Amino acid sequence: MTGQTTSRRQAVSQLLDVLSTGGGIRVVTGEPGCGRTAFLEHAARSFRAGPVRHLRADAASSARPLSGLHTVLRALGGGARALGDGTAGEVLADALRAAAGGSPLLVCVDDAHLWDAASRAALAHAAARVHAAGVRAGLLLTVPGHRPVDREWAALPLLRLGPLTPAEAARLVDDATDGAVDPGVREELVTEAEGNPALLLALLHRLSPAQLGGRRELPRPLADGEVLTAVAGGCLTGVPPDRAGLLLTAAAAARATGEPDADADLVLRAAGRAEEAGAAGPLPEVLVRAGGRIRFRSALLARAVYAGAPPDRRRAAHRALAESLAGPGGVPALLHRSWSVTGRARDLADGLAAAATDPAAGLPPGLRRRALTRAAELTPDDAERAHRYTAAAEQALLTGHPPEALRLLDAARSETAPAAVRGGAELLRGAVLLADGPVDDARESFLLAAALLATGRREAADTAVLGAADAAWAAGDPAACLQVLTPTGTTTAALGAGPAGTAVALAPTGDGVGAAAVEGGAGSGRATGAVTSPAGRSALLRDHRDGMRAVLLGRFDLAAAPLRRVVERGLHGNEPEPLLRSAAAALMLGEVTAARRAGARALAAARTLGRAALEPRALEYLAYAELRAGRHQLARTHAEEGLRTASRTGQRNTAAHHHAVLALAASIEGEKEVVAEHVAAALHTTRRHGLAQAAMLAQWAAARADLGAGRPREAADRLGPLVRPGARRGHFAVWMLAVPCFVEATALAGRPEHAPTVVEDFALWAACGADPQAPAQLLRCRALLATGDAADDLYLRALDRHEETAGDFERARTELLYGKWLRRRRRLREARARLGEALMGFERCGAHLWAQQAAAELRAGGAAPAESGGGELSRLTPQQLRIARRVAEGATNREVALSLSVSTRTVDYHLRNVFATLGVRSRVELVRLVGQAEKTGARL
Known part of the structure; x- marks a missing residue:
């Protein structure tokens, strides 16, 4: 291989x-x-x-x-x-x-x-x-x-050897085919292979060039019995014929629940070996029994056993399992019965659908999805079948399987289905694409859903409208966003547009609206959030729409009341979807504490309810809230976890936002390689899916890294097109966040004439009151552009405004710039005080390269910076310290990479630098050095 x-x-x-x-x-x-x-x-x-x-x-x-x-x-x-x-x-x-x-x-x-x-x-x-x-x-x-x-x-x-990660499997596909596989086909192959390289290569060999290129339909099932047996069948040689039925029954039992194991007594009874139930007798060596459960030692082998068995034997195994289950009306028993029949079966389909949607059953989403999918397959009526496929797709999305959700939605297509059913499917398709697809396509799906649902399902139509606005927001199209949000017959002029360029910064892309579309609009019809009455839900949607429209128009005076109602309603309950709305509205208002509270509660609720698809979105809101509050290290922690969960649940768009947050955090800490890696990862998705907001954040991170490394000219060149007026200006809700960096870069690069226009635009944003850092940053920008001694008073006023907000980094930047200004005017005593404060502030927040700038300025002014403590380890960057600590704890380079959401290549690079900086030659010496530092209380 x-x-x-x-x-x-x-x-x-x-x-x-x-x-x-x-x-x-x-x-x-x-x-x-x-x-x-x-x-x-x-x-x-x-x-x-x-x-x-x-x-x-x-x-x-x-x-x-x-x-x-x-x-x-x-x-x-x-x-x-x-x-x-x-x-x-x-x-x-x-x-x-x-x-x-x-x-x-x-x-x-x-x-x-x-x-x-x-x-x-x-x-x-x-x-x-x-x-x-x-x-x-x-x-x-x-x-x-x-x-x-x-x-x-x-x-x-x-x-x-564990399974390949999706990224590793995708690289294997590209290597084996010289990149000739269509991205959608590659994704299906990776999903079907479940990380097994031999199976992945066997699937590649099975498909024709036209199928690999996406020009011809793929065979179903993709991994059939012949392929699976070719990969794993040799492992079954030597199994006695009288035990083959036991293997098939064990594989069939696990298929009903989706778990890797099954009840041992049930399997043995159904396999006709009731005398062994409860006993600890020998099993075929490919099976293992523990804690009353039975499972295959290899998941691939279980798939091969089931797929390779003749259809009549599979049906017989399911029939025996259904008869052996105590509750004939439960979902597992109904599933086994469904797999024991051929053709359509209305009564069985109705029973499965009823059991799957019973709120009292408390089924996990994966089992509910399996039951609804099978119910749809058995349903003879086109409209009802489409409805059930859509409901199954909801559960696929909630459990983090967007490709499966799209396949189920494709199966749900029916020209004869009522508009409400087709609208529900399009509403869900929009939610899938908003999380993992081109956002322009998501917007069109939402708009089609809104049109189909307008007459019969007003609440779902309103949800679709918000989803379309979210997609336009993510794409950076304010005109389309306003057009979607403006009720028919109302003009934006009548609403009284405020000053241009004052849209909210670092507000989410609206993924919470997409999540609410899943729960409240597509197929289940269940109520969403703490407001359970139709009138309450409609009011919540209307408030969110009105507040979002007012924000886009720069009318924060009109936005405050409806958005605050959204915040309060969400926080009064414990449902994740309204809490996500609450976090989004709080970020628009600049109420960071409320956003953090709503995001944390949404995360806890999503985990408790098993809604894996909502976790990376809640973590995204938390990361944004921490960035707004100036706590980049907490933002980094949330984004690292969010990236892992987004990757695990197939949400590339959300993952791109987490990459951007990680790049921003690394740009503060001065980790050039980490910034570059996350910027590249974010831009890879943003360019393919049209995510203007995440792209702007990533570019800003790259520019701030240039500025931290003492490259103001490069930072100014990178940011200029993104913040200055013109067609290339960055995302309407983000560009003003990068203005302070641009002004600083232009001033340090000797180009102050490029900055006054954007500073005046930034002043409009700071006056809105939605960004706690903006007033102090505005005064700092004016100080950088001031002539004569006017800058003195502006810097002092900026530092006073910093006292009103949290976050060491922005204050330390102002102290650094003020200290530079003072030193160049030979006010050395004052300069040393300011530069010393800047150095301590940068060290507190782990801004390594920025701290080096402050130390260099101190030395240039005739003062040696005080030692920060930590001995040799104090010479490491924050990322190097994190890597050294994890290596000292016994983690492999791959485990370190996974925990920090970076590649193993980046860990290799940093570890080599750690060894060179500390003068150690092996991991053993590193462990000893870190251990000594811990004993002496040095910082880690």
Whole structure:
């Protein structure tokens, strides 16, 4: 198999580093097709420290005692040595010690489980001996993961190869096809393969060039029994025929719940082995029983067993399971009954749909989706089938499966369905695309939904209107946003437009409206939020619409009352959707505390109710609120978690916003590589999906990183088109946030003449009162552009205004600029005081490069900056400190990358710099240094 992934290469590098320095053994395992052989081959190619012996076990010779041991001894150059007086393990240990000599040795054995038991025991004993003796000889052994690990190796360190991440799987597809696969097709392949590289490659080989290019329909199911059996079927050889039924029943039982395991007693009863129910009798080795549950050791093997069975045997297994369940009317029993029949079945479909939508049942969204999908498949009536497919798509979106939701919505299309049903489907499609698709397409879906729902479902139509406005907002189209929000027959002139350029900054893209569309409008018809009456819900939607329109017009006097009602209504309940609306409205008002409270409660509610799709949106609002409050480190924490959940739930648009927030936070901390990585990731999605707001935030982060690194000219060039009037000006709700950076960059670059116009625009924004930082920033901007001694008073007034807001970074920037101004006028004592305050402020908030600027200014003024403490570790940047701490805790580079939402390449880069800065040569030395710092109370 080809196509090792980046993270696995990193895992090889770390593993070989450990084995080459201290010796030892690792047993590498994983499910069929996970790439054990490729992993071992890459390890053998990558080892440069000494000789490598790469062997493959031979099943044919396993019957001969110690055949494996003799194979290793020959490979080590000792021929078929006699064992003499020593045990097999001792002989092999001596051979390893001799072969290693003065340099590290690596021995790789693929499929080591095929060797005889005596050879396996000798390998384990020898590895323990050479490790204890300090011999630098390492052993890498691969064994399959669909069976128990042999007892000889049960106590040895195990390295289980997990599934590829979606990003890794996508790269594998591109590598195998030279990027010729349509993005939508690639996404389906990645989802279907579930991280298994062999299955992914088998699916690629199954499809024609036209199918790979998206020009012809894909086969259904994508991974059929033939493909799955080809990948994993060989692992079932040797299973007794009388146990094959048990395997199929176990696979069928898990299919009903979507869980990896099933009730053991139920499976055994249905398989006709009631005498084993409750007993701890032996099972086929591919199954494991624990805690009353039974499961396959490999999820791929369970899929292969089920898909490879004849249809009549699958139906028989489901029938037996349905009859064995105690509650014949429960969803699992109904699902099993549904899979035991062929064709349409109205009564069974109605029963499934009723059970799935019963509020008292408390079903998880995944099970509800499965039941509604199957109900739709069994429904003979076109309109009712479309309605049920749409309801199933709702649950797919809530559980974080946008591609599945879109497939279900495609199945829901029906020209004969009533307008209300088609409108509900379009409303949901708009919500899916708003989270993970081109936002212009989302807007059109919302507008079509509003038209279809206008006569019969007023509340859902209002929700669709807000969704269309959200999409226009995300695209950076204020005219389209106003057009959508303005009631028919009303003109914006009649509403009294305020000054241009005063739209709210860092308000969300309206994902909360899309979420509410899922819960309240598309298919379920359930009430949303604490306001449960139709009149209350309509009033909430109307207030949100009116407040949003007034904000776009710059009429904060008209926006305050309706938006405040949205905030209060959401906070009076514990439903996540109204709470998300509340957070959005609070951000528009500039009420950061209320936004943080609503966002935190929405996050808790989404987690409690199992609505995974809402979590990254709540975290996005929290991150924005913390940025507005000047707490970038808390924003970073929320955005790191939000990025993980957005990636896990397939919300690329939301992920792009989290990347932008992380870039902004890193630009404060001076992490050039991290800023560049998150900016690139954000722009990759924003350009494809038309996300103007996230793109503007990312570009601002890149410019602020330039400014922090002492490159004002580059920062001014980057920001100029985005903040100055013209067609290229950035997103209408964000550009004014970047004005202070632009003014500073132009002043430091010697181009102050470019700034006065935007400063006057920024003054209009600061006067709105929606941004607590803006008044002080405005005074700082005026000070930068002032001539003579007028700047003195402006800087002092700016510092006074900073006292009214939280956040060390903005105040420290003003102190730094004021200190520079004072030093250049030879007012050195005052300059040192201001620069010292700036240095401490930057250190408090982890703004490393900015702190270096303040320290350099202090030295230029004849003062040495005080040591901040922390010894050697104080020389690290904030990101380097985070990485050093996690490495010291025992995390691998991949685990560090996942926890910080960066790539392993970035972690490698920073770790090399950490080693160079601290003068350490190994992770062991780093752990020791960090431990000493913790004991002495140094900052970490």
